[in-house]
């Protein structure tokens with residue numbers, strides 16, 4: 001157990017275990033954890049507005065003005081409401097076009113890494129931990145784009161000491177998937193840190209790996225999420241020094 005949970009402490013522990021010839025693992029979720037997806041949605045909505053301006057007059061109209069990223073909510077219907085899209089028909093059309101793009105290899109490059117994310121993952125990897133990207137994205141539609149965007153931003157990927165675990169089927173429940181996979185991960189070595197933006201998932205992984213520090217990344221998460229279990233530090237980004245993780 002790490003006494004004072006912090007991003008730097010994780011690296012110290014990994015370095016110690018590496019010097020003892022022991023395997024360590026750090027688990028990173030992607031959406032809302034290492035990456036901010038709001039830019040992906042913003043780009044997609046902008047594209048739909050341009051391409052289908054006659055089918056989406058309200059959306060097209062809204063983009064005649066600059067839109068702040070903060071307009072993008074976790075829920076697309078909420079975002080569209082904020083953007084002034086009222087017609088059911090237009091909303092349905094946009095939601096269909098958005099989903100076809102959002103859950104695809106081609107559009108993941110529009111995500112932006114959280115501040116400090118790349119540098120931090122690199123340091124954890126360099127200290128000797130196996131970095132596992134554990135994501136609810138699915139193999140059929142999103143594995144290639146996932147790998148591409150990790151490489152694009154310089155995250156360690158495809159090399160020794162890294163692993164990408166995605167879902168076989170999109171329809172699988174995220175929490176269930178992560179719980180199932182955790183048995184396999186447990187056999188690989190000592191899990192020292194978990195990073196998650198979904199309260200339900202971080203609670204599951206925290207219970208599954210009580211010896212690790214499970215960090216809750218405060219970005220966006222699904223509505224109706226459970227309360228965080230006690231002892232889970234919160235972080236807003238991966239910048240070291242300035243904003244230390246704090247316990248609730």
Ligand SMILES: [Mg+2]
Nearest residue numbers: 029031032197
């Ligand atoms: Mg996530």
